[in-house]
Amino acid sequence: MNIAVFASGKGTNLSAIIRQVKKGSLKVNIALMVTDNPKAPAISRARRAGVKVVIITPKDFPDKKSFEAEVIDQLKQNNVDLVVLAGFMLILGPNLISAYKDKIINIHPALLPSFKGASAIKDALDYGVKLTGVTVHFVDEKIDNGPIIMQEPVKIEEKDSLEILEKKIHRLEHKIYPKAIGLLAENRFKIENRKVVIL
Numbered sequence: 296m297n298i299a300v301f302a303s304g305k306g307t308n309l310s311a312i313i314r315q316v317k318k319g320s321l322k323v324n325i326a327l328m329v330t331d332n333p334k335a336p337a338i339s340r341a342r343r344a345g346v347k348v349v350i351i352t353p354k355d356f357p358d359k360k361s362f363e364a365e366v367i368d369q370l371k372q373n374n375v376d377l378v379v380l381a382g383f384m385l386i387l388g389p390n391l392i393s394a395y396k397d398k399i400i401n402i403h404p405a406l407l408p409s410f411k412g413a414s415a416i417k418d419a420l421d422y423g424v425k426l427t428g429v430t431v432h433f434v435d436e437k438i439d440n441g442p443i444i445m446q447e448p449v450k451i452e453e454k455d456s457l458e459i460l461e462k463k464i465h466r467l468e469h470k471i472y473p474k475a476i477g478l479l480a481e482n483r484f485k486i487e488n489r490k491v492v493i494l
């Protein structure tokens with residue numbers, strides 16, 4: 296299976312995926328890494344690992360539709376079967392989502408449907424929940440909404456600062472994202488209504 300990892304920032308999830316592929320425990324080919332941010336540290340992580348990088352910046356396109364047409368074109372040229380969002384900060388539009396229906400996944404640093412949005416770790420900490428976690432889910436046209444593939448909890452201790460909680464969440468993300476990708480690569484799932492059944 297050919298995957299494309301989309302990242303706008305640091306790229307620690309990208310590195311975790313690369314590590315498992317190199318170890319042979321995740322049997323996929325990382326066909327390319329796509330970013331909208333020419334300054335993303337994820338770019339050098341990809342290049343160091345020999346992963347092809349494609350930088351597509353929205354400001355070079357007149358509108359979202361043509362930006363997404365270029366993204367789709369790159370995915371097709373590279374025979375991508377699965378799009379893996381790993382800290383990709385743009386909201387995907389309907390053209391891309393329908394072109395890759397049930398073939399785009401995302402990782403979110405909270406237990407969805409709680410704490411949607413871009414500051415989920417801080418929001419959970421500030422709210423005072425005792426338990427948060429990580430969710431891997433399919434991407435549909437609504438934000439942080441699609442069918443849930445995998446979820447794991449993280450306990451929030453009273454002494455946890457934002458920094459500590461972020462560390463705990465990221466450590467868990469790096470474990471479960473490659474696992475979830477592996478399940479999809481082996482085709483060990485079906486979607487019934489909005490429930491993902493692992494086979």
Ligand code: GRF
Pocket residue numbers: 302304305306307308309381382383402403404465468
């Ligand atoms: C992760 O926390 C992920 O849950 C969220 O964006 C962050 C990306 O981190 N969607 P990184 O760029 O992989 O380090």
